[in-house]
Amino acid sequence: MDENELNLRPNQIPEELKGSIAVTTLDRIYNWSRRNSIWPMMFGLACCAIEMIATAASRYDFSRFGMEVMRASPRQADVMIVSGTVTKKMIPQIVRLYNQMAEPKYVIAMGACASGGGPFKEGYNVVPGIDRFIPVDVYIPGCPPTPQALLNGLITLQKKIDSESLKSVRWYQKGKIEPIPIPVLGPDLIDPRQSPLIKELCQSQISNVSPAGTPENLEAHHDNQLD
Amino acid sequence: MTTSWIETQLTEYLLERFGEAVQPDSRPGYLGFLVARNKLLEVCRSLRDEFGFDYLSSVTGVDYHPEPFMEVVYHFYKSTGGSALVMKTQAPRDNPTVPSLCSLYPGADFQEREAWDLLGIRFEGHPDLRRILMWEGFAGHPLRKDWREPFFEEDAKPFKSRWPEGHFIRVEDNNPYKNNVSYPPDFDPGKWVPDKDELLYGGLQSFEEDSEIKTERIVVNLGPQHPSTHGVFRMVVLLEGERVVDLKPVMGYLHRNHEKIGERNTYLQNMPFTDRLDYICSMSNNFGYALAVEKLMGIQPPERAEYIRVMMAELTRFLNHMFSIGFLLNDLGAFFTPSLYAIEERELILDIFEEVAGSRMMCNYFRFGGVARDVPEQVLDKIKTLVHDRLPRKLDEFERYLTHNEILRSRCEGVGVLTPEQAIALSVAGPVLRASGVPYDVRRADPYSIYERLEFDVAYGIHGDIYDRYLVRIEEMRQSLRILRQVLKDIPNGPVMAGKPQFQVRVPPGEAYGRVEGPKGELGFYVVSNGKPNPWRYHVRAPSFINLTSLKTMAHGAKVADLVAILGSIDIVLGEVDR
């Protein structure tokens, strides 16, 4: 393979859009206007937020893409750039912010932490990837992604928007889009969607039937109890 | 380490006066005194009032499991300079209770809460002993050595599963919930009542009741998602009209378990993690950590490496102060133009970091006994043109743009005042301390590296308000440039690493506290080694975190709009606050 081709990637098509692309002129106008006015939410979590600020600043300047209007209110934002480590203490707020955003809304997981926990994944207060809770459109690897990498991610998002069609977008479908249940801070983070599973597994631990958990998990429980 | 005359005197005095209750710490590699719990307050009062150790720098706990005790470690300093006095007190592990030092040193407040949260050490007499980084209701105290997180693999890195049979698996796939969680056995999510923050809101109280106009008091939450909080910081504010009556900071929204992970890492593996503490000035964090471990190992970096280190630290200080002033102006309502100008200069410095260290922000450049690689000649030339030409010129322009601006002055002068006494008592550090009129700078008060040989002045203010903090930062940038000019002139040739680069360093047992004057204040690393490849205890004395103790005092009586400016003037970075 030639070196110049080495880092070229084939055109990617998002999984959910495969086999359903029929772009009309109307779609093209619709998407063109949307992709050039994506307003990000003014929302930073950790290190990556500083790179996001650098991207907004004069050297990289993402207002060239119509993104300069960083909105502090989720109601006015189109894209949520999850920039940084998502902790268990913060995830209820993030889910709430996501629910408050108006459709059409997109999520970019910026950096390793937001995508999959990052170097802090093993920690006790870290969510291993924001996609456990909210759907993510574009993932940008890197720790932290440089501003140019973030811009590349934003362009990738624009490509995704380009491939959407008025007929199939979820916000024009019938029926209400259900908000994502907000996680609860318990003895550990509780995902309300998992409540029955949690109850079942915890019950089975009392009756000493070995659950699907690893031995380490059981030990951890034991230690927690001692405290 | 040579003991000075005053220290010998102090030792004799303490032993004589308190007898059995104070013992020199005789474990190999350890320093300071072991104090009996019941005499702690008495000893500390005497230290503060008679010996002038008025600055409590760091409070932390160490779990010596399986030994049956926990230890609380205090580092005291004199605000006039000098080296540390280390005091320790031990408490049984099953019910560790230690008297709180809050009445003597109010700056112990957050640090004691942190020790309670993470280690479960109870501080008797603490006015508000709640969890600080985790939430109320969280099961267990995570920094205890026998507490294990859901993704626990092994006690120490490297993990055996990675090599030679490293068949890839995502660690969450091992977990029944496919997530980073575990619950106590009898837990029922249906019956769980989440904490409603009653303690937090209930603890809000007014300082005074004798205001003339009686208005209804309301509680306002600023954050954790708020554009002015510089990240995920939350302030619970009790308001009377526009006036702040009481305030409680809430943090932990970016608590990334730095210390727990740090105790599993090898010494070297912690280096890139320190980058992510205060992610704006990673070079300074590297510096502090390298100093602490080098102290333990008893090695000294070569001359050229010392110069490079100081050069990088001062460039970092410059870019941090630029950034923080830019964002202070942002908070004051001058939206983005000052920040843009500041970030422009920051980008030019980051280009240098990228060229030298390989990354813009996460430099990971320091090694024990030197730095990772030499600075090439053409980069030195670049730094020279920056330091001699561009940065001073731009700093002047920045000043012309801002310093005398009438709006800035009327917003900043006399707002958020902290008196010198308050500042010392609250363990405030860095530009905030110096703006209050305490010329305390670790580079001068307890010199490290080559700072003793360099000429520079410690900038300090008089009024202790936001404006003085701004001026101190501007002056510090000038002094940084002055240091840089000397360093660039005198930098010698030679190796940049003492000995061969090693990935597994041998660290003898003992404890060390390395501190540097970071751009945000005194940044300290407390490392305990037991001779194994990974540290037994690894604690970060984060300046942003402890500086926040003073927020309540500064904000008292201020308007809400000023509160945002006051927070901006402390210059916090959440990565460091929450760690």
Place this chain on the structure above:
Amino acid sequence: MNGLWILRGLGVTLKHFIETYIEDFRQGKKRYFTAQGIEQRRSSKTRGIFTVQYPEEKLPVPEEFRYLPFLVYEEVNGQRKLRCTACGICAKVCPPQCIWIVRSTDPETGRPVPAPSEFYIDVDVCMNCGFCAEYCPFDAIKMDHDYEIASFDRQREHVFDLQKISKPVTYYAKIRPGNYAEEQRARMMKEAAKTIA
């Protein structure tokens, strides 16, 4: 006079604004979309507009720049030969432990062979610290310069396997010419020393 300094401050912003056009005029066409123009805009002499217009213009990354690791292979008689010997030092030194290596074994004797049969890097854990490249004794793992790797799916795309992270030595020599030359020199010295001995 009250407000004087506000006006002076506004003068600073005005100066920034005008400088852009002065520079445009002075430098002419080569100011934008040329390597020389980008270099000028990132030097300490830059005035006026500071923006580098990604993706049309890209800021070149310095040689030491590090993003994700890759494995170097050499082409011998049309066969790919990885430099990696599966010694495991990178997996041991990796701070977040994101490198997974399976050492290959000889199918006949069952003895370990100095080559990896599987090699994974979990990109969602990697912290780009560069330790693997720094401590690799065989110059087999290096830090890549490619940062344009945003994707739609992390489950499939973000675990780099042997196939995905192997890159030829020519690529390495291209992105890090200085390091490569240094290494070649060290290798020659070593071999020279060997032949003398």
